[in-house]
Amino acid sequence: MAEEDRRVRRTRRTLHEALIELVLERGYERLTVQDILDRADVGRSTFYAHFRDKEALLLASFDDIRDRLREDIDAAPDRPATLLFEHAYQHQRVYRALCGRQGGSLVIQHVHGLIGDALREQLAVDGVPAEVVAEFHTSGILGLLVWWIDHDFCHGPEWLAGVYRRLAPSTMAS
Amino acid sequence: MAEEDRRVRRTRRTLHEALIELVLERGYERLTVQDILDRADVGRSTFYAHFRDKEALLLASFDDIRDRLREDIDAAPDRPATLLFEHAYQHQRVYRALCGRQGGSLVIQHVHGLIGDALREQLAVDGVPAEVVAEFHTSGILGLLVWWIDHDFCHGPEWLAGVYRRLAPSTMAS
DNA sequence: GACGTTTCCGAACACAGTGTTCGACAACGT
DNA sequence: ACGTTGTCGAACACTGTGTTCGGAAACGTC
Numbered sequence: 001m002a003e004e005d006r007r008v009r010r011t012r013r014t015l016h017e018a019l020i021e022l023v024l025e026r027g028y029e030r031l032t033v034q035d036i037l038d039r040a041d042v043g044r045s046t047f048y049a050h051f052r053d054k055e056a057l058l059l060a061s062f063d064d065i066r067d068r069l070r071e072d073i074d075a076a077p078d079r080p081a082t083l084l085f086e087h088a089y090q091h092q093r094v095y096r097a098l099c100g101r102q103g104g105s106l107v108i109q110h111v112h113g114l115i116g117d118a119l120r121e122q123l124a125v126d127g128v129p130a131e132v133v134a135e136f137h138t139s140g141i142l143g144l145l146v147w148w149i150d151h152d153f154c155h156g157p158e159w160l161a162g163v164y165r166r167l168a169p170s171t172m173a174s
Numbered sequence: 175m176a177e178e179d180r181r182v183r184r185t186r187r188t189l190h191e192a193l194i195e196l197v198l199e200r201g202y203e204r205l206t207v208q209d210i211l212d213r214a215d216v217g218r219s220t221f222y223a224h225f226r227d228k229e230a231l232l233l234a235s236f237d238d239i240r241d242r243l244r245e246d247i248d249a250a251p252d253r254p255a256t257l258l259f260e261h262a263y264q265h266q267r268v269y270r271a272l273c274g275r276q277g278g279s280l281v282i283q284h285v286h287g288l289i290g291d292a293l294r295e296q297l298a299v300d301g302v303p304a305e306v307v308a309e310f311h312t313s314g315i316l317g318l319l320v321w322w323i324d325h326d327f328c329h330g331p332e333w334l335a336g337v338y339r340r341l342a343p344s345t346m347a348s
Numbered sequence: 349g350a351c352g353t354t355t356c357c358g359a360a361c362a363c364a365g366t367g368t369t370c371g372a373c374a375a376c377g378t
Numbered sequence: 379a380c381g382t383t384g385t386c387g388a389a390c391a392c393t394g395t396g397t398t399c400g401g402a403a404a405c406g407t408c
Contacts, residue, residue: 005405007355032394043357048396105279128337132321136341139317140310147309163302167310169343179376181384206365217386222367 012050014040016061020097027102028058055106062098062107065091066114073118080118081141081164084111085157088145092153100149108146112138137168186224188214190235194271201276202232229280236272236281239265240288247292254292255315255338258285259331262319266327274323282320286312311342 018040022031033054037047051057065087072083088095098107120134141164148160192214196205207228211218225231239261246257262269272281294308315338322334 005354007404011356033396034394045358045397045399046356049355053396125340128340132318132337133341135317135321136314136338140314143309143313144306147306163306164310166299166302167307168341179384181375185385207367208365218366219368219370219387220385223384227367 008050011042011046012060014042015047015050015057018042019057019061020094023097023103024093028104055104058098058104058106059110062094062110065094066110069111070114073114077118078122079161080115080122081137082157082161084115084141084145085148085160088149089153089157095145096149099145101146108142111145112142115141140164140168182224185216185220186234188216189221189224189231192216193231193235194268197271197277198267202278229278232272232278232280233284236268236284239268240284243285244288247288251292252296253335254289254296255311256331256335258289258315258319259322259334262323263327263331269319270323273319275320282316285319286316289315314338314342 015036018036019031022035022039026035031054033047034044036054036057037044047057051060069084069087072087073080076083088099097103099111116134116138119137120130123130123133123137125133144160144164148155189210192210193205196209196213200209205228207221208218210228210231211221221231225234243258243261246261247254250257262273271277273285290308290312293311294304297304297307297311299307318334318338322329
């Protein structure tokens with residue numbers, strides 16, 4: 001009974017798809033709510049009945065995937081980078097739209113928080129606060145991710161995970 | 175004879191100062207051109223005689239500092255991270271406004287390019303493309319920088335440079 | 349299949365912010 | 379004291395936002 005009405009599902013799904021399409025075509029910043037409405041063929045008032053603004057739609061579009069990523073990380077918290085790379089590889093289209101250079105930086109920030117939280121409890125280096133170590137690694141991992149996305153996912157996720165392990169030997173986490 | 179007119183200097187300086195102030199107070203994204211005009215007490219048409227938009231003002235405000243940073247890096251290209259940290263420490267107010275979390279991400283992107291270019295020619299790790307190594311390190315360094323800024327420059331620049339050296343021992347660059 | 353409910357549409361609206369124009373005036377450097 | 383150049387301020391057209399509301403259509407349920 002939670003999601004009973006088909007029309008609601010249809011509207012939200014259509015809007016999400018339109019957003020992804022348009023971000024890939026023209027980049028998030030350049031998009032207008034009206035652009036999304038036209039592409040999705042959804043009425044203006046309908047949009048605002050579902051989302052507060054463009055940003056809310058963006059974040060909602062990432063909700064499902066983020067939840068799954070979080071679950072995976074919770075299940076195996078000792079190798080968040082590997083999980084992130086595999087996850088992105090499985091959802092290339094969405095990750096390209098939301099985490100690539102043309103996506104809004106908001107989603108990246110969320111992922112940053114996710115990975116940062118996981119790393120903070122895994123990493124330890126003598127004489128350096130765990131917070132700082134985690135920050136360095138998280139930023140590095142996301143740098144690798146964005147590079148990978150912008151290079152069309154050349155190489156598999158194992159390769160990238162190997163690169164990370166090679167570049168950050170100061171700890172056990174991968 | 176290049177910059178003869180005092181009025182021009184005054185206008186540009188006032189606008190830059192107003193921008194920095196307001197970014198520190200309310201964040202770049204939330205700012206209106208009109209806000210900047212009010213704070214600087216400069217006419218609307220005058221603003222557009224100098225800058226195409228808010229973004230152009232932001233980048234111009236970073237021009238001087240960026241040039242000096244580039245010169246420093248060119249002079250000692252083997253330790254770009256250390257130079258960046260020292261540079262930020264010397265210009266805390268501007269860096270806080272332009273590279274902190276509340277600054278537009280544009281300036282950060284510029285710095286990213288600067289550091290990335292320098293690192294790409296310094297780093298080498300067997301079996302990993304230099305491009306990827308540089309991307310990882312650059313992102314990590316900028317992560318450290320942002321963390322440092324957001325923690326009010328606690329510790330000196332040497333400390334942060336030491337942290338970086340400790341976390342990224344896969345190369346000689348510091 | 350008929351029902352009451354929920355959602356959607358679409359047009360209208362007020363509003364905020366952008367970037368441009370122009371004439372009058374003031375400040376400038378020489 | 380001069381001609382030049384920058385600034386002001388008000389007006390304007392324009393784009394995009396977020397809201398409102400009544401009528402129509404689709405929905406789930408019984």
